[in-house]
Amino acid sequence: MNKRGKYTTLNLEEKMKVLSRIEAGRSLKSVMDEFRISKSTFYDIKKNKKLILDFVLKQDMPLVGAEKRKRTTGAKYGDVDDAVYMWYQQKRSAGIPVRGVELQAAAERFAQCFGRTDFKASTGWLFRFRNRHAIGNQKVCGEQALSSASENVEPFRQNLYMLIKEEKLSVAQLYSGDETDLFWKSMPENIQASRKEICLPGRKINKERLSALLCANADGTHKLKSIVIGKSKLPKSVKEDTSTLPVIYKPSKDVWFTRELFSEWFFQNFVPEVRHFQLNVLGFHEEDVRAMLLLDSSPVHPSTESLSSEDGRIKCMFFPHNTSTLIQPMHQGVILSCKRLYRWKQLEESLVIFEESDDEQDRGEKGVSKIKIYNIKSAVFNWAKSWDEVKQITIANAWGNLLYKKEPEYDLQGLEDGDYREILEKCGELENTLADDRVWINGDDEEKGSSPKPKSGITKEVIQKGGGDEEQTAEFQLSAVRERLDYLLDFVDATPEFQRFHFTLKEMQQEIIKKQFQNRIHSRIGSFLKPRPCIVKDSFNMPSTSSN
Template sequence: MTSGLQDFDCIKKAVASKTGKKKDRKMMAKPKNVELDQCVIKWYQQQCASGVMVHGTELKMSAERFASNIGLQGFKASEGWLYRFKLRHGLTCKKVYGESLDANEEVIDQYCKEVKDLIQREGLLLEQLYNADETGLYYRSIPENTLASEKEKSVPGRKLCKARVSLLCGANALGSHRLKPLVVGKEKQPRCLRGMMDSLSVHYDHSVKAWFNVKVFKNWIFKHAVPEIVRFQMEVMKVSREQVRALILLDNAPAHPPASELVAKHGRIRVKFLPPNTTSLIQPMDQGIIVAFKRLYRRRFLEEVMVVVDEEERNVGQLTLQNLKNYNLRSVMHNISWAWNDVSSSTLANGWNCLLHRTEPVVDFLGFEADNFHHQFVKSGENTTVDDINN
């Protein structure tokens, strides 16, 4: 009876600490060698605490090494042993995101203090503090996952479209002024954009691989960003031309020239670089702003190419593929502009929380509320209500 209570307590403790793979586990199989199991899990925890990534191969090697050290004869760390070990301790394979382990918290705190002191010393307003960041956009990429019957072992697919452009987004710390996005493609004058370059809702530039380089970036700073900042401060903030000031925070990308080469308006508009390996933690555009933009762009893109209801009863799948084929850079420019303008001002402002206030950002995914999904369901012929979606 006592042994049963002890087992129950062990299971309850494992579930509470979420170390088990299944919360409804009724049995907990003990390892054949408890000492070896404890050595391996302690080694694993030490590696993780040091920021070292551990794979299954390393776990098996460490187990065999520990087995040799404690005199355990005939032990072999097989795939079956690894499976049971991971099951006992609730270990799963996960993808590693970001570069936060390379960041130095002391450097971040010092940089944030420098920015605050600079704002106070020069009397800068939040409207005069900007951040801009580059990102890649696979603008014709359709979802890789799909719904399928449980009876189907696999789902046939098509070659993924890797058409890509580079994109630069920027805005001020109050979220009241968003700079017009810059799109970088491969062609100097795409055929679908001929005669429209001056009337585009975004800026367009080109490079051999559709990547940012020093020439493209400097052209954006002096021909687009600075004039837009001056115009906003004079027309909206009612500041005289001589009093226009701005500080643009940038990361240390190879395409960015030295700060001394990015000074305009007699030093009143200049840039300050972020410390290395800190963009994932404090760069405002990386705190959910670009993610929100890409989700909005993807929703707009799918709405445009995916055919849900065809009144003439033609092949819906073929129509979708034809729409995808006809989706060109002109459509990309329009949807980029739409998505960027639909990123809420609160999301733009909250992206600065980590840098200015050392608090977590709050992302408002505008366009993903229940009403929006209800509209899409009704459009596709589904009879549902907003309450159904909320529930």
């Protein structure tokens, strides 16, 4: 039962109790007093009795998730939604965990069965589906804990409101931060260069994972420099001091945060940066500088008592246990957007322009050569730029559920699963499916909490022959420029006195790649539209849609 001012919002379970009191002949006043509802709310529930009962009884197990639901609004594509939920319950009853990419794949298959040609199993759809059916982004063994944790959300929210009022905090003074894995070299498994690279001798998968922390305030006006954790004290690709990198780089044996590392970041980076922002950007007086950092209750986070500035005006508050997927702003599209921007940059930088005469072996070898060029320095550069490009509105929207009980809006224009599928197809990669791409795109989140199993490799661009000699000459010139830029980057990385030119050359390299790719698209558009056989590759066991 949640209060909004003098009004009370009932969840479905409580509405069912109201209906049971009405059926038992309880008086209007006694029901209003018990549930603290107005007369209009009482009559609304009574009027919508059939709708409420139909919605709850529609589930295989009545009242599952009803304690979370406030509204009975159905899905736009009800038949698809029902079929996917039925399939999900079949998997659950068999004790099989279901990942987000599998829910999306199931939805698209059922949409085809129902002739829903305009249906799209986007990331936003997945988020709303999970919310409609009270499905947490957890493994099977953790869903009961997630349901229990949801009961702690509203008390935490009320406590936060009280602290905001007491401390006189503005939205710009509320911060949230969270750690995440980044399989920085991972590529779609089923591409030609990826298959070639898997066979490389001495391949060390454990060094292909980084950890990163993102932190920003609630209105998105202040994004702190990301801290990245790697295995090496000084990566081979970074010859100079790591302080020149666009991120805060720290080594850790397990490639994960420790209490010492987090405490160091809080006092040496977070507190000074927040003070500087409020004094120099917002124009606050010294006595008005204050902030509240919201964090998960993770073992790597010291106690809230120890995470406080000397004057006590910049401090921390922990979310209730297991509530990250429900109210942690960084989990409401912020980290997701940053990772997808990173994947896009990684894909662009790893494109390989092939000659028509190259056979599969030559293409695989050229693809593998790009793996050696794409190193940790490239990864942290792309990660920093991706974080810089996360939109302010994306961060602000992510706080909607926590501050305003409003479902966050995902702004993934140009970064949906199908956008990556399109660019891979234009690069000639036709063997991997949309489901394969989703496993790659969402791999960091799906594998979090388990042993790292990155699918590493490299993608390439296979271009069909065509166009005039003038276009081919221009393309050859861009290829030559890029090749020389790669050589120059290797040179400046190995020569201390030239390392200040690294980022300038890197930006130029990215512009060349973009121009190179655009030229290919325009000059080969005809060949891209050639019909090709439709290859269907199942990523899960399709349930029978026939009635028994």
